[in-house]
Amino acid sequence: MWPWGHLAFGYVAWSLSVLPSGRSLAHSAFTLAFVSVLVVYVARHFDRPVLGVTFFVAYASHLLSDAFRPAITGELSYLGYLLWPLTSAPSEEGGSLIAFVWSVSIGDFGGYHGVALLCCVGLWLLDGAPCLPRLDDHAE
Numbered sequence: 001m002w003p004w005g006h007l008a009f010g011y012v013a014w015s016l017s018v019l020p021s022g023r024s025l026a027h028s029a030f031t032l033a034f035v036s037v038l039v040v041y042v043a044r045h046f047d048r049p050v051l052g053v054t055f056f057v058a059y060a061s062h063l064l065s066d067a068f069r070p071a072i073t074g075e076l077s078y079l080g081y082l083l084w085p086l087t088s089a090p091s092e093e094g095g096s097l098i099a100f101v102w103s104v105s106i107g108d109f110g111g112y113h114g115v116a117l118l119c120c121v122g123l124w125l126l127d128g129a130p131c132l133p134r135l136d137d138h139a140e
Helices: 003-015 029-045 049-072 076-083 097-103 111-126
Strands: none
Touching: 029 049, 029 076, 049 076
């Protein structure tokens, strides 16, 4: 299955209430540990241990960044997803992906999200904008 097929399947599965929340299984520290150990093991088997560690750091930093705002605002009950299924995951706000995209406004990029976005774009540019063709690649 192609990556977007996995995304589509996961989106449909959450829409059908297969999981209690979009922040349950994949956002649990237990899943982080299990999947990371598996990825690190496979990466070491193929003599690419750095890829396994990179996966763990990326996954863990995603969970930490999701937990950042509720932690600093004192909404600790929202962080139940980190220990799911031992604790309950927050109930979903509902709505579809399309409804979410239409609800995003320019004001949503202020504060923490805006700083994170600017840092990521800046780092991407400093790295030479990977994945974009270079202008001199087409000059022949």
